[in-house]
Amino acid sequence: MADLDQTLRQQAYAEVEKHKHTVEADPYRLRYHVMPPVGLLNDPNGFIQVDGVYHLFYQWNPFNTGHGAKFWGHYTTKDLVTWEHHDIALAPSDWFDKNGCYSGSAIEHDGTLYLFYTGNVKDENNNRETYQVMATSKDGYKFTKEGVVINLPEGYTPHFRDPKVWKHKDHFYLVIGAQSKDLKGKAVLFRSTDLTNWEHLGAFAGAHIGPFREFGYMWECPDLFELDGQDVLVFSPQGLEPSGIYYQNLYQAGYVVGTLDYDSVEYNHGDFIELDRGFEFYAPQTTVDEKGRRIMIGWLGMPEEREEDHPTIEHKWIHAMTLPRELKLVNGKLYQRPVEELKELRKDEVTYEVVELNEKAQAFQGIEGDALEIYLETLDTVTSPIAVHIRNDVNLVYNPTDKLFKLDRISYVDHQTVEERFCHISQLNNIRIFLDISSIEVFINDGEEVFTARFYPNVEEKGISFAAGAEGTERVKLQAWKIK
Structure with missing residues (x-):
């Protein structure tokens, strides 16, 4: 697969060069946000700070402004202000990710940077298969795919993706966004001692939230983290019906706050709160940096909602990332503040x-x-x-x-x-x-x-x-x- 991997990378770089002047000539091209060099950008992936450098990977289709077999693009910054674009981190070149290296996250352990992502596969009848894959790097820039570490457990459809990894006490944990066989959105927890062998602990959140009997048919991009003594679950539910001034976009991004019992895998939490009240915000991901700040970056876009009408597609690109935001928990509510560095x-x-x-x-x-x-x-x-x-x-x-x-x-x-x-x-x-x-x-x-x-x-x-x-x-x- 090495030859295919190299071919795909070369084809992607060729697209960047081919359309460089068209992209840069767009009067709507942003000035100080992260954007794709060409094509479509969506979810932030693998957001992490290592040795003073913030790494931000992203879902990238370099070949057109629609959704397809995604690569992982790669930016870094030392100050959250000036961003440097790097070579492709992951290309959809293996049997387990041939239709896309979908979203995931990163963790550093013993001098190695680990990426976890969803390998998307479609068979000849367009049926979906899903695999959770690990890749590693010693330098943070060149990655080796180690292969599949989690297969689809019983009880879920192949809409099972977007692993977010972290360490709690003596174990590593992964949360994955899922759809159960009865078409309900879930957050599913896994545990490991070595980042390679993962134990399926089961769904710890889903279905009943507040007054809702059902809370979406799929949960994407979950992110569980501790903030000010509380366990916050950020996720992007699909399938919520508009309710007054709430849930007005096609899909939502929001959070619940509570306490997760890691032993019993029980999560007691409050109601769902939308993170952003605007038109374009989805699939956010957070990291904790060396200053102890919980920082979030979101996709400044919205999947499937009138994407073809954005005028930037005439210039061969679409979408961007939000500015980095520091999160604070105030009376049970997440406050988002532009990071100080933006000054x-x-x-x-x-x-x-x-x-x-x-x-x-x-x-x-x-x-x-x-x-x-x-x-x-x-x-x-x-x-x-x-x-x-x-x-x-x-x-x-x-x-x-x-x-x-x-x-x-x-x-x-x-x-x-x-x-x-x-x-x-x-x-x-x-x-x-x-x-x-x-x-x-x-x-x-x-x-x-x-x-x-x-x-x-x-x-x-x-x-x-x-x-x-x-x-x-x-x-x-x-x-x-x-x-x-």
């Missing part, structure tokens, strides 16, 4: 200590453009709506009457429909906004709620303005930094 991106600061907003939209010198960070802090209790209008395409509005924060955008499909997403906020204290050409990430009240989305305005439109409702004047502090 290194800031240029040309402007500050307006006291601004009085009214119903007439106001623009401010230095707060305009297509790549910048904006910070708005309220100076009084908000009593009338506050709005931020961005490049004639996106609006952020907080209404204190119904306690709703809204992000709306012009649809990139028909370029006229207004699409909306909401969250509840009891009081607005601050908003931090990261704009990057055709993406927006909004952090409300120091990360209490987050909106992530792509949008595609007129490239000449750079204007940003602020307003308040007709009910009265709102005093705020404004800051902004260009990101070059």
Whole structure:
């Protein structure tokens, strides 16, 4: 299989070179986010810090902007700001992964970096097979596939994937996203003493969450970790029906908080909470770094939902990663805050200590453009709506009457429909906004709620303005930094 592996790699590199100028000429190409050099990027994989270097692998189809036989692309960074792209880590070249090296994770042990991923296989009748595979590396850049370490257990369909590995006390553990034979989403736990031989402990979460009798037909990309004495399970359920302002995207990404008994494999947890209230956020993965921070990166995309309509596909690429976010557990809720290192991106600061907003939209010198960070802090209790209008395409509005924060955008499909997403906020204290050409990430009240989305305005439109409702004047502090 070595020859096939090398051939696939060479073909992928050829695609990068063939379309390099087309990709880089895209006016919607992002400036400071991780993106594919060509083709389609989706789930973050193998996110880990080793010897001061953060490794971020990603699902990659270099041959077109659709989903296919995925490779693992590879980025590294020392500062979470400047990213370096490397040679392909994994190619779908073996019998156990010939239709894709699907998502997985990484762990370092005794000087070796281990990758665990799902090998996707389709037979001649398009029936799916699934295998959990291990690969190893001594240098963190060249990997050797060691083969299949987990086969599909009884009780599950072949939708059984995305292993996330960690160590707890004297054992290694894996959680895998699964679908049971009765078509229910599950999180399944495995245990090992040597990273090679794995014991199936069974499903520890699934089906009943809060008031729901069923909670999705498949759970993808599970990630279990300890934070502030609690066990947090992040996962991406498929098959949730919209409910009011919740579950409005095709698929969701969220978490539950509780306590896992590793001996009895019982997980007592609270209700499911969505991680992101925007349009494009899925399959997040976390790691703990050398500073002890729990950092999360998500896919700034959404599977299967109008992907073919994104204008970037004309330039032979689609999707990106979110900015890295530090997680904090506050009163049982995950707060997401842009990592401190992102301050290194800031240029040309402007500050307006006291601004009085009214119903007439106001623009401010230095707060305009297509790549910048904006910070708005309220100076009084908000009593009338506050709005931020961005490049004639996106609006952020907080209404204190119904306690709703809204992000709306012009649809990139028909370029006229207004699409909306909401969250509840009891009081607005601050908003931090990261704009990057055709993406927006909004952090409300120091990360209490987050909106992530792509949008595609007129490239000449750079204007940003602020307003308040007709009910009265709102005093705020404004800051902004260009990101070059």
